[in-house]
Each structure stands twice: as structure tokens, then as C-alpha cells.
Amino acid sequence: MDKIIRGVHEFQDTVFGSHKQLFERLSEGQRPDALFITCSDSRIDPSLLTQTSPGEIFVLRNAGNIVPPYGASSGGEAAAVEYAVAALGVHDIIVCGHSQCGAVAGLLDPELVAGLPAVSSWLQHAATTKRIVDDNYAELSAAERMTAAIKENVLVQLDNLRTHPSVASRLSRGELNLHAWVYEFEHGTLFSYCPDERRFVQFGKESVESATAATGAAN
Ligand SMILES: [Zn+2]
Structure with a gap:
């Protein structure tokens, strides 16, 4: 302390x-530019990563950067999303997962969080991620499954975001863009989902424009 x-x-x-x-x-x-949703993990610093100052990003953090579908949780996530979108009028929402995420590890192996009832209950909101990984990535090594789960999880959260009325409304008017990012903090590298290529592409100086292509308006 x-x-x-x-x-x-x-x-x-x-x-x-x-x-x-x-x-x-x-x-x-x-008047922030974006709602930035990421994990509570102490190794992730949204303002450091994006080099933004106070007032520029509205931040929502929890274990596993999870956004429960609208009405599925009485937690503060829906309120934060609604406020950012409907009251502050952000034009972009970024869901940023990260490497070595303990929440995703617990999701894949519930034994890891067996003694943590609140965490176990919270991770139920990411059950879709686990199902996708179990059904589609069973042949991968543990490390590869973890990487796949981290990526799939941010995409699932974009789907969940679309169930929120404020988000759906702004998306329908083409006034909001959704972005799925994965940050590998140990390398300082960032990957952004490219809907056209249906895969995550690495952020690079020359690819910033394409890598920030909106996933929301087109879906
Ligand atoms: Zn995490």
C-alpha cells in the first residue's frame, strides 16, 4: 500500500x-471517443495501451471482459454500456481480451475456480465461449485452445453487446462500430478481428486503418 x-x-x-x-x-x-471493455487483470492498462488521456475512453472492466446478454445479469455492465452509448454517444465499442487471461483459463477448466463460487457463477455468462471451444477446438493443444478461447470470447461478447437495446439501435442507424481486440501484453502486440478475412490480424503501423475496420455496422 x-x-x-x-x-x-x-x-x-x-x-x-x-x-x-x-x-x-x-x-x-x-465526451469520450469509445467504450473500452477489458479484463480486470492488473497487467492490462487500457490508457497505456491506447495512449489515451483522461476523458478519451470510457472503461468497463471485469473478470474476462464479459458483457452478459441484455437482461441476463443485474450487474453494472448493462448500465455502463447504456450510459456510454445512449448518454455519452460513443461511436466505437472495443472489447479487448488478453493473453494469459485467468478468467478464460477458469472457463476452460472449471476446476481452477472450483473454490470461487462468485467467479464460477460469473463465468456462466461466457458459457457460449466454452461451448464454441469445446465443439470446435478439441484437437488443439492446451495452449492453442487457450489462445482460441480468448479470441472467441471477445467475439461472443460482441454478439452479446448487440442484444443491448441502446447498442442495437445505434448499430441499426450506422452510428456505432464494434471492435474485437486481443492484446498480448508480454509482447506488446495487438490483434484486431477483421470481419472480411474472418480472422484476427495483427495491428501494425501500416495496417491501422484496415485493422480498425468496424465489425458492428456490417453485421
Ligand atoms: Zn483476464
Whole structure:
């Protein structure tokens, strides 16, 4: 805890001053560009990854970057999605999974989370991911299955997002784009789902335009 307290002091003593104008402007309201949904995993830092500042992305985090289908959970996910889309008017929603995700590992092997009833219950919202992996990737090695599950899971969450009325409405008007990303934090590499190629493609300097192609409006 000492490190965290020292960090707060450093923020107040040196960092805040250099961003004073930004925070003054943000006190008038927020207008983020995107809703960024990712895992609670401490190794993932959305603002570091996207090099965004306060006010630029609206972030929703939970174990496994899961978005329950509309009406399936009384958790805060639906409220965060609705607020970002209908109140803040974000134009993009990114669901970003990541390598070595403990939630996805627990999904594939329920024994790993057998002593964690709340986690086990939460992961039921990703049962579709497990079924897809069990039915289609049984022949893969454990590591390959994990990679496949992480990718399939973000695609399942895009499907779940489409069940939310605010999302469906904005999608139907072509005002919202959905993006599926997978971040390999140990390499600093990012993969984005390309609906035309029906596969994840690596983000590169030359492929930023194509890799950010919307998956929502076309589906
Ligand atoms: Zn995770």
C-alpha cells in the first residue's frame, strides 16, 4: 500500500499540475471517443495501451471482459454500456481480451475456480465461449485452445453487446462500430478481428486503418 500512497502524493505534487488545463476542461463534462471493455487483470492498462488521456475512453472492466446478454445479469455492465452509448454517444465499442487471461483459463477448466463460487457463477455468462471451444477446438493443444478461447470470447461478447437495446439501435442507424481486440501484453502486440478475412490480424503501423475496420455496422 505504501507504493500506492506515494504514487498519490506524486500525482498531486507533480503530475496534476502539468495536466491542470485538461482537468479544468473535463470538469465541464466528458465526451469520450469509445467504450473500452477489458479484463480486470492488473497487467492490462487500457490508457497505456491506447495512449489515451483522461476523458478519451470510457472503461468497463471485469473478470474476462464479459458483457452478459441484455437482461441476463443485474450487474453494472448493462448500465455502463447504456450510459456510454445512449448518454455519452460513443461511436466505437472495443472489447479487448488478453493473453494469459485467468478468467478464460477458469472457463476452460472449471476446476481452477472450483473454490470461487462468485467467479464460477460469473463465468456462466461466457458459457457460449466454452461451448464454441469445446465443439470446435478439441484437437488443439492446451495452449492453442487457450489462445482460441480468448479470441472467441471477445467475439461472443460482441454478439452479446448487440442484444443491448441502446447498442442495437445505434448499430441499426450506422452510428456505432464494434471492435474485437486481443492484446498480448508480454509482447506488446495487438490483434484486431477483421470481419472480411474472418480472422484476427495483427495491428501494425501500416495496417491501422484496415485493422480498425468496424465489425458492428456490417453485421
Ligand atoms: Zn483476464
